[in-house]
Amino acid sequence: MLSRIAENLYWMGRYIERAENTSRILDVNYLSILEAPQVLGAKGIVTEKWAPLLDIMESKEAFKEHYKRADGVNVPYWLALHPENVASIRSSLRFARENARALRDRISTEMWEAINRSYLKLCVSAPEKIEEDVLHDYCVSAREASHLFFGIAHATLPHDLGWYFMRAGQFLERADNTLRTLQVNIQQSGIRGPVEAGVEIHRDIALLKSVSAYEAYRKYYDTGLNSKLIYEFLLLNESFPRSVRYCLELLSETIGKIQLENLDASSKALEEANALTSVICAIQDEAQITVQAKPSMQDLINQIAALTMTLSSVYFTLQPVKISQTQSQSQA
Amino acid sequence: MSFAEAMFKYDLGSFFDEAFERSQAPRDHYRSVIEGFIAYGESEFQRRRALIELVFRNQGITFTVYGDEKGTERTFPFDPFPRIITATEWAHLEKGLRQRVKAINMFLRDIYHEQEILKDQIIPKDLVLNNPSFRKQVKGIKLPHDIYTHVIGCDLIRDANGVYRVLEDNLRSPSGVSYMLGNRSVMARSFPKLLEGLHVRPIGHYPLELLKTLRSLSDKSRPTIVVLTPGQYNSAYFEHSYLAQQMGVQLVEGRDLFVEDGYVWMRTTNGREKVDVIYRRIDDNFLDPEAFNKESMLGVAGILEVYKKGRVALANAIGTGVADDKATYAYIPRIIKYYLNEEPIIPNVETFLGAEPEGLAYMLENAEKLVIKEVGGAGGYGMLVGSESDEKQRKTFLEAVKADPDNYIAQPIIQLSRHPTYYPDSKHFEPCHIDLRPYILMGEEITIVPGGLTRVALKRGSLVVNSSQGGGSKDTWVLAEDNHA
Numbered sequence: 124m125l126s127r128i129a130e131n132l133y134w135m136g137r138y139i140e141r142a143e144n145t146s147r148i149l150d151v152n153y154l155s156i157l158e159a160p161q162v163l164g165a166k167g168i169v170t171e172k173w174a175p176l177l178d179i180m181e182s183k184e185a186f187k188e189h190y191k192r193a194d195g196v197n198v199p200y201w202l203a204l205h206p207e208n209v210a211s212i213r214s215s216l217r218f219a220r221e222n223a224r225a226l227r228d229r230i231s232t233e234m235w236e237a238i239n240r241s242y243l244k245l246c247v248s249a250p251e252k253i254e255e256d257v258l259h260d261y262c263v264s265a266r267e268a269s270h271l272f273f274g275i276a277h278a279t280l281p282h283d284l285g286w287y288f289m290r291a292g293q294f295l296e297r298a299d300n301t302l303r304t305l306q307v308n309i310q311q312s313g314i315r316g317p318v319e320a321g322v323e324i325h326r327d328i329a330l331l332k333s334v335s336a337y338e339a340y341r342k343y344y345d346t347g348l349n350s351k352l353i354y355e356f357l358l359l360n361e362s363f364p365r366s367v368r369y370c371l372e373l374l375s376e377t378i379g380k381i382q383l384e385n386l387d388a389s390s391k392a393l394e395e396a397n398a399l400t401s402v403i404c405a406i407q408d409e410a411q412i413t414v415q416a417k418p419s420m421q422d423l424i425n426q427i428a429a430l431t432m433t434l435s436s437v438y439f440t441l442q443p444v445k446i447s448q449t450q451s452q453s454q455a
Numbered sequence: 456m457s458f459a460e461a462m463f464k465y466d467l468g469s470f471f472d473e474a475f476e477r478s479q480a481p482r483d484h485y486r487s488v489i490e491g492f493i494a495y496g497e498s499e500f501q502r503r504r505a506l507i508e509l510v511f512r513n514q515g516i517t518f519t520v521y522g523d524e525k526g527t528e529r530t531f532p533f534d535p536f537p538r539i540i541t542a543t544e545w546a547h548l549e550k551g552l553r554q555r556v557k558a559i560n561m562f563l564r565d566i567y568h569e570q571e572i573l574k575d576q577i578i579p580k581d582l583v584l585n586n587p588s589f590r591k592q593v594k595g596i597k598l599p600h601d602i603y604t605h606v607i608g609c610d611l612i613r614d615a616n617g618v619y620r621v622l623e624d625n626l627r628s629p630s631g632v633s634y635m636l637g638n639r640s641v642m643a644r645s646f647p648k649l650l651e652g653l654h655v656r657p658i659g660h661y662p663l664e665l666l667k668t669l670r671s672l673s674d675k676s677r678p679t680i681v682v683l684t685p686g687q688y689n690s691a692y693f694e695h696s697y698l699a700q701q702m703g704v705q706l707v708e709g710r711d712l713f714v715e716d717g718y719v720w721m722r723t724t725n726g727r728e729k730v731d732v733i734y735r736r737i738d739d740n741f742l743d744p745e746a747f748n749k750e751s752m753l754g755v756a757g758i759l760e761v762y763k764k765g766r767v768a769l770a771n772a773i774g775t776g777v778a779d780d781k782a783t784y785a786y787i788p789r790i791i792k793y794y795l796n797e798e799p800i801i802p803n804v805e806t807f808l809g810a811e812p813e814g815l816a817y818m819l820e821n822a823e824k825l826v827i828k829e830v831g832g833a834g835g836y837g838m839l840v841g842s843e844s845d846e847k848q849r850k851t852f853l854e855a856v857k858a859d860p861d862n863y864i865a866q867p868i869i870q871l872s873r874h875p876t877y878y879p880d881s882k883h884f885e886p887c888h889i890d891l892r893p894y895i896l897m898g899e900e901i902t903i904v905p906g907g908l909t910r911v912a913l914k915r916g917s918l919v920v921n922s923s924q925g926g927g928s929k930d931t932w933v934l935a936e937d938n939h940a
Contacts, residue, residue: 125711126722225687228700236513243512284724385725438724 128229129288130439131222135230136292138219139238142212143269144300145180148333149202149212150262152176155329156195173198178307179300180210199253203261212265217246231279234272241268287380291434294377298370299427301334305357306420309413312350324348331357334365355409367423368403375400378434385438392433399426458497461883462489462875471617471872472886473538484541484934491649492536497882503645504535504877510641531634532927534876535646538889538909545933548611548619548893549903551800554791556607556895559624559778561794563603567594567774577793578786582810586783588776590739592746596763598772599672600899605770606665606734607895608632611801611907613872620804620869622890624787626779627771628736631928632894633694635908636661638930654935656905661894662701668898669702669732672768678731680704681721683712685737685753690923695736709737714757719767732768739773781830781864782808804869809860818856818865822849825865826918827856840918842868871918874929876911888912890920891931905933 156172174193177183180202189207190197203212220242227235245264250257273293280286308330312323327348331337340356343363360366375396382393402418411417418426463479474485481489492500511530540548565572566583573580583589608629610622639658643650669680684695686708699706711722712730720727735742741751746759761767777783785806788799807814807825818827822841829837839852856863873886893907909929910920920926 124724125705125707126724127708127711129724221687224692227693227696228706232514240513381724387726388724440722 124284124288126439128226128285130435131225132229132285132288133292133434133439135219135222135226136289137296138215138222139269139272140293140296141210141300142215142219142265144297144334145202145210145212145215146262146265147335148176148179148304149199150259150266151329151333153195153199153258153262155325155332175307175311176202178310179303181303182208182210185209196253199258203253203258204249212261213246213249216242216265216268220246229285231275233275233279237268237272237275241265241272284381284384287377288438290377291374291381294370294374295427295431295434297365298367298374299424301357301365301367301370302420302424302427304330304333305354306424309354309420323350327353336363336365339363351409354413358409358412359403359406371396371400371403374430381438389437392430392437395426395430395433399423399430458500459493461497462492465875465884465886468873468886469615470870470886470888471613471615473613473872473874473889474536475875484539484937487653488537488539488649491646494648495646504879507533507535507641507645510644511637514637531922532911532913533638533641534887534911534913534927534929535642536875536877536884537642537649537930537932538874538891539932539934540891540906542934542937544619545905548801549905551619552609552893552895552903553901554795554797554800555609555621555624555787556604556897556901558791558794559607559626559787560601560603560897562790563772563775563778564598564601565794566777567596572790572793575793577789578783579810582782582786583777586777586780588739588774588780590774590777592759593763593773597765599674599768602897603772603775604778605668605672605772605897607897608892608908609895611891611893612804612869614804615870617872618802620802621787622804622869623781624779624784625892626775627738629892629894630691630694630736631892631908631910632661633697634928635894635906635931636697638908638928639906642930650932653932655932656935658904658906661904662698664896664902664904665698665734666702666704668896668902669734669768669770671898672770673731675731679721679729680732680734681707681712681730683707683709683733683735683737685709685741689736691736698734709741709751709753709755712755712758714755714761717761717764717766719755719758719761730767732770734770739776742769742773781806781828782810782861785864804866807865809856809863809865814865815856815860818863819853822853822865824868826868827852827863827865830862830864836923840868843918868918871912871920874909874911876913876927876929885915887915888918888920889929906931 152172173195176198177186177193182202185208186193186198186201189205190201201208201211205211206213208214216238220238223230223235223238241264245261245268250261276286276289280289308326312326327350328337331340331353334357336357340353343356343360344352346352356363356366358367361368363369375393378393378396382388382390403423406412412420412423416422465475465478467475467478474481474489476482495503508530511533562572566589572578573583604626606629608625608631610625611619612622613619635658666680670678680702681704682695682699682702684692684706686692689695696706705721707721713720713722713727715727719730719733721730737753740748742754743756743759744751744754745756747754758767759773762769762773784803785808788803791797791799807817809815809818818825822839825841827839827841839849841849844852871888871890874889875884876887877883878885889909889911891907891909893903896902909931910922911927911929912918912920912925913927914925917925922928
C-alpha cells in the first residue's frame with residue numbers, strides 16, 4: 124500500500140473519532156450544567172464547568188487568543204464550530220473529509236458520500252452561533268456522522284491493510300481521549316474541597332456519559348457510583364469499547380495485522396504497542412495508576428504519543444509536502 | 456404558457472440549431488426526446504431536474520475554481536436536454552478524427568527524429584524548434600508503436616451551415632471525460648424513459664479502453680500502471696481519482712514516486728514497488744524538476760532519464776504540446792496532406808497568424824469581427840471576442856498583439872451552433888451555443904468512444920463554453936442507426 128494512502132486512512136480514522144469524542148464531551152457538559160446544583164463558595168459554576176474542557180482538548184492557549192472568558196457561550200462555540208480551532212468538531216470533520224477526498228479511489232463510494240454529506244451539513248452549512256437547541260443537535264449530528272461512517276466502513280471496506288490503518292487511527296485517538304478525559308476529571312476532583320454527595324454523583328454521571336460509559340458501567344457493577352470503580356472501569360475493563368485497556372489491546376492486534384502484511388518494514392511499532400498493552404493488562408488495581416502513578420496517566424499519554432511517532436516513521440516515511448495553489452496547475 | 460409551448464417557443468435567429476430545423480419543427484432525430492419531455496410534464500420535469508443537482512453535490516463531482524479565495528468546489532452545471540448526434544454524422548466525425556490524430560502522431564514522430572517536414576518547409580522551422588513546448592530532451596527516443604498522444608480531446612464546433620470544424624486539439628492531458636461518463640449515468644437515472652428504445656450507443660466502457668491503451672505501452676503481461684495527479688487541490692482531481700478507481704489502478708502523487716537503480720518506484724508501507732506505465736495528468740514542465748521546471752514539487756526527479764531508456768512509459772508522451780499550440784493548429788491541414796496525402800475530412804476554422812505580416816494586418820483592421828487568441832492561452836483566458844468587447848478593450852488587447860505578434864492568432868467569430876437548454880430562472884428552454892469534445896485513445900489501435908463532452912455556454916449569448924467561465928455541459932447521445940424518428 125502507498126505510504127501516503129496508509130497515512131490518509133489513519134488520519135481519516137483519527138479525525139472522525141475525534142469529532143465524535145469532542146461532540147460527546149460537549150453535549151454531556153451542556154446537559155449536565157442545566158441541572159447542576161449551585162455550590163456555595165465555588166468560584167462560579169460556569170467557569171468551573173467549561174474551562175476543564177479546554178484542558179482535555181489541549182486548547183487553552185489558542186482559546187485565550189480569541190476569548191477572555193471560558194463561559195457557556197465561548198467554550199462550546201470554540202470547541203464545536205470555531206473555524207480557527209484546529210481541534211473543533213467542524214475542523215475535525217473538515218480534515219477527515221480532506222483525507223477521504225484524497226482516498227476517493229480507495230474507499231467505497233458510500234463511505235465518501237457519507238462523509239461528504241456530513242461535511243456539507245456540519246461544516247459548510249454549520250450554524251452561525253450556539254443557541255438553545257443548536258449545540259445539542261449539532262453534537263448529536265456529529266456523533267451520528269461518525270457512527271454512520273464507521274458503520275458503512277465496516278460493511279463496505281475490505282477488512283484488509285487499509286481497514287487496519289483506519290482502525291489504528293481510530294483506536295489511538297480513542298485511547299488518548301479516554302485518558303485525557305479521566306486525567307482532567309481526577310485533577311478537578313483533587314482541587315475541589317469536600318462537597319455534598321449530590322454534587323459528586325452528578326459529576327460522576329457526567330464523566331461516565333462523556334465517554335458513553337454510564338449504562339455499561341451500571342450493568343457491570345451492581346453497586347452505586349464510586350470513583351474508584353469508575354476509574355477501574357474506564358482504565359482496565361476488558362470489554363468496554365472505550366476503556367483504555369480495550370483500545371490498547373485492539374491497537375496491538377491491529378498493528379500486528381499491519382505488520383504481517385508488511386514483513387519488510389521494521390517491527391518497532393508493533394513492539395512498542397505490545398509493550399504498552401502488556402503493561403496495562405498486568406495492572407490489577409486502578410490505584411497503581413491513579414495513586415501510585417506507576418505508570419501515571421501522563422506516562423500513558425506520553426507513550427501513546429511516542430507510538431504515534433513510531434507508526435509514522437515506520438509506515439509513513441514520507442514527509443508531507445504542502446502543495447500550494449500555484450503549483451497545482453490548471454489543465455486544458 | 457404550457458410546458459409544451461415552452462419547449463417550442465424558441466427563437467432560432469440566424470444560427471444553426473441542433474434540435475430545430477425551423478421554428479416549431481424539431482429535427483427528426485430530436486422528435487422522440489422532445490415528446491418525452493412533454494410527456495413528463497412540467498412539475499415532474501422540475502422534480503427530476505432538481506434531483507440531478509443534489510446527486511452531483513452529494514457525490515462531490517466538483518471542480519475547484521482557481522483564484523477563488525475560498526478554494527470553493529463547484530458542481531459543473533448540467534443541462535438535462537441531451538445533445539443528439541445521428542449515426543451518419545458520427546461516422547463522418549469518427550473518420551475525420553482518426554485521420555487527424557494519425558497525421559498528428561506522424562508529425563510528432565517526424566519532428567523528434569528526421570524532421571523531414573521542416574526540411575520540406577511545410578511548416579516554419581522556428582515555429583516548431585523555438586516553441587516552448589518543443590522538448591529537445593526527447594529527440595530520437597523510440598516510443599511504443601510510435602505513438603505520442605495516447606489520450607486526445609478534440610474540440611469540435613459546428614458553424615452556421617452545420618459544418619463540423621475542429622477548433623482546437625488538446626494533446627497534453629485533456630480533461631472532462633469523467634463528466635462525459637457522469638452525465639450519462641445521471642441522465643439514465645433521472646430521465647430513463649427518454650433513453651429507452653432510442654438505441655443510444657453506450658460509453659461506459661471508456662475506462663476499460665483507457666486501461667487497454669495504457670497496457671499496450673508495456674511489453675510486460677501485467678504491467679504496474681498508475682495515474683499521476685498533481686493532488687487533490689487540482690481542478691481535475693475528481694477525474695483523476697475517478698479514472699484510477701474505474702481502471703483499478705493506483706492514484707499517485709509525485710511524492711509517492713522516486714527514481715532508484717534506473718527505474719521508477721512507488722513508496723509503499725512495505726518498501727518500494729516498480730512502476731511500468733504512468734498516465735500522467737501533470738504538464739511536461741512539472742514532470743521532472745531535474746529536467747524541466749526546477750521549482751516543481753509535483754513531479755519525480757530523474758524520471759526523464761528512465762523514460763529515455765524505455766524503462767517507464769508516459770501517457771501522453773513528453774513534448775506533444777508543440778502540436779496543439781494555436782499557431783501549429785493552423786498548419787494541421789497541411790500536415791494531414793503532407794503525411795497522408797489526403798484532404799482533411801473535418802476542416803479547421805479559418806485562422807490568421809500574427810506571425811505572418813498579412814495575417815497581422817488583417818487582425819489589426821478587423822478586430823471586431825474576430826476572436827483573437829494568445830497562442831499559449833487555455834481555458835478561455837487570454838482571448839478577445841471582438842463582438843463582445845468595446846473600443847477600449849480592443850485597443851488595449853491590440854497593443855499587446857502589436858508588441859508580440861507571434862504570440863497571437865485570430866479566427867472569424869464562428870457562430871457556434873445552438874441547442875435548447877433549460878433556464879430555471881425563466882422556466883424556458885433557451886438556445887445556447889455548444890461545442891463537442893470527443894476523446895480519442897491511441898495505443899496499439901485507435902479507439903473513439905461514441906460521443907464526447909458537450910459543453911454549453913450558459914451565460915446568455917456567450918460563445919465561451921469553458922467551465923471556468925460559466926460553462927455547463929450536457930449528455931451527448933450518438934444514435935446507433937438513423938432510421939427512426
